[in-house]
Amino acid sequence: MIDATLVELSRLQFALTAMYHFLFVPLTLGLSFMIAIMESVYVMTGRTVWRDMTKFWGLLFGINFAMGVATGIVMEFQFGTNWAYYSHYVGDVFGAPLALEGLMAFFLEATLVGLFFFGWDRLSKVQHLAVTWLVALGSNLSALWILIANGWMQNPVGAVFNPDTMRMEVINFAEVIFNPVAQAKFVHTVAAGYVTGAVFVLSISAWYLLRRRHVALAKRSLTVAASFGLAAALSVVVLGDESGYALTDNQKMKLAMIEGMWHTEEAPAAFTVFGIPDRNAQETRYELRIPWVMGLIATRSLDQEVPGILELLALAELHIRDGLLAYDALQRLNENQADAEAREIFLANQHYLGYALMLKRYVEDPRDATDEQIASAMRDSLPNVFALFWSFRFMVVIGFYFILLFGAAFYMCSLRRQVPRWFLRVAVFSLPLPWIAAELGWLVAEYGRQPWVIEGVLPTFLGVSSIGLSDIIITLAGFMVLYTVLAVIEIKLMVKYIRRGPEAEAGEGGGQVLPLPDDRPASRPAALPEEAR
Incomplete structure (x- = not known):
């Protein structure tokens, strides 16, 4: 029997x-493209303020x-240390994309990042x-x-399970690469990363403008963040809808939760804006619903049903009993190939088979x-319906807030209006x-897949x-201490260089402290540079 605590x-x-790792990933994705846009403007215009922006960000x-x-790095090693049977069971499938990710991150990206920093001269x-x-x-x-x-x-x-090797094996690598769920997840995740980068640039630029520092750089950065962020925020909503549609065929229980x-x-199902899911009573209380919306989102139709939780549970019981037939046939094949x-x-x-393996929590032989x-x-x-239900809704609310935030910023910047x-x-x-929002999204994606590490398989x-x-x-305590230290170091370094600001070139106004034409003058005019006074 398997130790539940372990x-x-x-x-x-x-x-x-x-979750610690994903504090850094979305900002990397978002900032990389914004930096490329800024340097493109520098190459086209020759204005040094855009080079200062590129170097600073x-x-x-x-x-x-x-x-x-x-x-x-730690995450990849955990597959071999803490999840050994998982690695053995699906290593033939999971290992290839993981290895390619390592090559991209540690060889291609590291080399190019080095050229970016040391190649200016x-x-x-x-x-x-380029x-x-x-x-x-x-x-x-x-x-x-x-x-x-x-x-x-x-x-x-x-990929399929090979009864001779007792492992999952790839039969069509193209299907693994072009998996519709993977592609929907990729575009949605990177779009969320672009939003993260845009919010980061927008917030820091706004902070500079509030303090009347690096005004030229901050105004231009704010404009880039507003336009890039608005496009990204709209994309997140559209691509998130596509990710939800992918659940209709592949993860019906997650969608129902x-x-x-x-x-x-009865089709088309209504969308629940507000409610309190009660697992014990098997109902959602105090529902506020919008007719038809869930059916349209989940099925793209008016006549297809969205299965409910209780019906899916009954279906899971049937799958367990069918899985027992596969498990029994597998044991017979082990004795006589x-x-x-x-x-x-077994093939039928x-x-x-994975559903029968769920019984190993309770009995050695299913x-x-x-x-x-x-x-x-x-x-x-x-799993816990309440946690999944509200994590999704908080994530969606934040997503629509970003559309409003970037839309307002884009409107003011495009009309060259003073930002209040x-x-x-x-x-x-x-x-x-x-x-x-990103952490809530991963909670929905990963916690909603439970009790499977591989949906329907393991x-x-x-x-x-x-x-x-x-x-x-x-090791858990050690990692938490180490990762907390790394997070503190990151924050201190970020704050240090943000406070210091860019090393601006003369003539562009990027490094000057200038008053803005708004409701009040700079608080300490004596601290301004001589040329500004």
């Missing part, structure tokens, strides 16, 4: 290290990139610009491969499971929101390594 601690360790990108690489303007764009593309390609691996865990296509829909409704009847039964029911144990395994396929101080303050205080509790509780407790 499983939960292994899950906690991976979740915490992943590039320095912050470099700090964040280094932290992202450092925290990402060694490369021509056009050559350096390097900057390659840094942006390399960052996104690195994210592509890890999201292909994660997308396969959500929708395991292009996000909606808090306990029973299948020439058993044609057993092989035929192999898609449900074939010995009682009806009560089968019912318990069925109930395991339902109240809006600058709102922009500054919006800084942490994209990280909150239960999470079977993927852990056989290690001692003391080992995982020590």
Whole structure:
């Protein structure tokens, strides 16, 4: 029997290290393209303020990139240390995109980032610009491969279980790469990263304008962030809808939990704006609903149903019983590979083998499971509906807030209107929101997949390594201390260089402290440079 504490601690360790790591990833994705846009303007116009912008935001990108690489290394090693059986079971599939991600991150990206920082005086303007764009593309390609691996865990296509080797094996690598869930997840994740980068630039630029520092750089950065951020925020909503549509065919239980829909409704289903899911009562209380919307989002039609939680639980019980046929046939094949009847039964029911493996939480041989144990395994396929329901809604609210924020900034910048101080303050205080939304998004994606580490194939509790509780407790504490120290270092470095500001060139006004034509003068005119006075 598997130690439940070991499983939960292994899950906690991976979740915490992943969440720490993803504090750095979205900012890397977003800043890389914004820096490339800024340098493109510099090459086209020759104005040094745009070069100062590229160098300044590039320095912050470099700090964040280094932290992202450092925290990402640990995650990959955890597959072999804490999730050994998972690595053995699906290593043939999962290993290839993971290796390609490592090559992109540690070889391609690292080389290009080095050229970006040390190539200003060694490369021509056009050559350096090409390097900057390659840094942006390399960052996104690195994210592509890890999201292909994660997308396969959500929708395991292009691979089958081989009863002779007792492992999952690739039969069509193109299906793994072009997995619709992986592609939807990739574009949605990188778009969220672009929003993070845009909010970061918008907030820091607003802070400079509030303090009347580096005005030329801040105004231009604000304009770039507003336009880039508005496009990205709109994309997140559209691509998020596409990700939700992908759940309709591949993760029906996650979709039902996000909606808090306990029973299948007559098509088209309504969308629940507000509600309190109650797992014990198996209902969602105090619902505020919009007719038809959920049906349109989930099925793109008016006549297709969205299955409810209770109906999906009943279906899971049927899958468990079909999986028992596959498990029994597999045991017979282990004893006699020439058993044609057993092989035929296995091939007919192999898609449900994972459901039978869920019984190993309760009994060593799933074939010995009682009806009560089968019912318990069925109930395991339902995580905490309340957490999933509200995580999704908070994420969506923040996403629509960004559209309003960037839309207002874009309107003021495009009409060359003075940005009011109240809006600058709102922009500054919006800084942490994209990280909150990103972490909520990953909670929906990963927690909503439970109890599977690979959807319908391998239960999470079977993927852990056989290690001692003391080992995982020590490493968990060590990682948390280390990652907290790294996070503190990152924040201190960011604050240090933001306070210092860019090294502006003379003649562009990028480094001057100038008064803005708004409601009040600078508080300390004596501190202004001589030429400004």
